Amino acid sequence: MSQKSFYDLEYLIEINEKRIEEYISAYQKILERLTNIVIVYSALAIFFIPICQDLFQSEITHWLFISSFVIFVGLFSFSLYFTIRLIIPEDVAYLGSPKRYYNTLRWEYEQLIEKQSFDWQENIDKQLQASYVGELERILTTNIRAFVKKSSFYYNALTFSLLSAVPFLICLGFHIMKKEDKIQKVKIIKQEKILNLHLYKLDSIMYDAKKTNSGKPPIKFGTTSNLPGVDNSKVIPSSPFIIRENSSKIRKMKDVPAWWDEDDFKDHNSWSLLSVLNKYFKKLF
Template identity: 35%
Template sequence: MKNFLDIDEKIEANGKALEFYYNNYQKTQSKLSLLVLLYSIISIYIVQILKFPFDKYKEVETSIFIIYLILLLYFLYLFIASIYNTFQILKPEDVAYLNNPNYFYVYIKKQYEESLETNDEDTLNAYLKETYLNELEIALTKNIELYKTKSRYFYNAFTKLLPALILYVLCSGIIIFNTDEKTEIEIKNYKEIIKYSDTINSKKNH
């Protein structure tokens, strides 16, 4: 059974936790590819969705037009909220890293030798361990908060984007079924979207 009061056990536990949260922070950043793919899908038809109320307001029944406006406004709210949260994920943050080991056994050791006026290795080692543990705990606390913040932004971005996609489909359906002439959807970037999707799948397979 581990002794959590032992400083070596504390250093080991904090070191593992620091690595765990750093790796999970990186995974949170990598999940952005999924959001980008969904945004790309929405970009295919969003111009037509925004133009429809202005181009067809005289040709569509009032009840359908009102329903469309409600769906459109709710879609825009969710879509913009999702983009805001995605921007917060992309915003650079100062990730906490540890100093190089020689910082402790050269620079910090020299400081303790001068301040304590001793060359006793056991005494210096005890002080160095305490200093190293303190830096570990500071870095861990900062990275835990960073991981939680970025995870919350990803959760908000994704959970707002999913209902926005449903509203996007509903708005597109109203446009298609309320347009007399044949609706042509110009997809200029479909090759890029497919290529991007294939790239993501290939990375997952590896």
Template identity: 40%
Template sequence: MADSKSFYSLDYIIEINEKRLEQYSEAYQKNYNRFTNLLFIYSILGLFLVQLTQRLIFDNIGCWFDWNHLCFYFYIVVLGFSLFNTIRLLMPISVAYLDEPKIYYRTFRMSYEEEGKTKEEVDNLIKASYINELEEAVSINKGLFTRKGNFYLKALQCGLLACIPYLFCLLFHFGIKTDTIQKVEIVNSNKLNIFDKTFFMAQDKKNNSTAVNPSPAPTTSSLPGIKASDVKPSHPLMVREGLGANNSKK
């Protein structure tokens, strides 16, 4: 029993290498499975990215190097570094897998037997070849697991760090948006008041001019008991409305 756990035993060396290879392979795959965490963070960070870019860059609000723009620049840089590591995480790479076992119990065994080796010597030599393959696969997959794990960790840390300036940018965005809506409402109200005054003044002027110089009613009027020449003209008020207003009236 004690001999089975001895590092002088080839069987034990094979056993521990096979376990390590399985552990590193599973850990390597977990890095890809955890990509959903990054995807969730990016879905939040990119929710208002277009609006923030339009508000701070294309609308030229404030100075290019004020506090709000600096937060936005820091957010873009950190998010870009996170995406860069995510791309490196998802890039395909060569993973070590064990060769088919018949190469040992058929090809290698027959070759050793042709050389005149004894059964015990053949068994130990085949185990040694198998151990060499295991050790190489363990070493390669350990390096892959470590590299991909570092890429995931950097992407996650930068993604979480980008949430801080992102929140400040959102506060600035919605604060500016509220102020803009209030200003637009005030301006539109003033314009409507001026338009109403101008419109009614034009209507009064039109009515006065119509009263001084009345135009004859159309001769096509044929109301019973009414003389057409005594009827003062009246016309409907034409107001241009959008499609939504017409639909609402219906």
């Protein structure tokens, strides 16, 4: 392996080309890391509008809330300024076509150097390498300057955005406490409304009960059955519910009519529908 020397133009070309590739790659990675700043901005934007409403609608007037909001706006403005500077394109240098060296510059050097000398091609080759090294140095200088500027913009934008999160969290704490107070007030009001509604329903039920009891006809006593040991005149009659077959309609049997005679139905063998209807029409007419 040959020892590398800075007197060797080929070695100078090699190290300059490597440095150019490294700085271009680093420059592109800075733009890729812009997503870190976007994530911080997205987290701050979730509660930014509600906090502004608390301030401008005078819902929160505490001095710490107002001062924290002012500090947040200042730090966030600096961060936004550097973020915009980071997004703005910067001048980056790249290598041109090599045809310029082996065609244009070579012809120009051939006009300047006498061809009679035995080593004129070697001299022209060194001059071309020197021109190429000079171009590489200018490209590297331009890209280093662009990389340093973008790095400073990214660092300042991210730093100020993280610093602005501290007063923003203080404002967020005031906003959350205010929201909890509203929730508790709403719960108390709802409980009062529910209690008043229950009291109103209870009063309505009691009023309807009184009205029903006052307008209710007197209870009828008496039963058609002659039960042993029971005063039939003091027995409250009870009627079953009547359901029509294959129907969901339910009605309650009316009171037993005065002409009802239980003896007609004691003898099931002699009972018939015609005899009952005949007796019914006789008593009516």
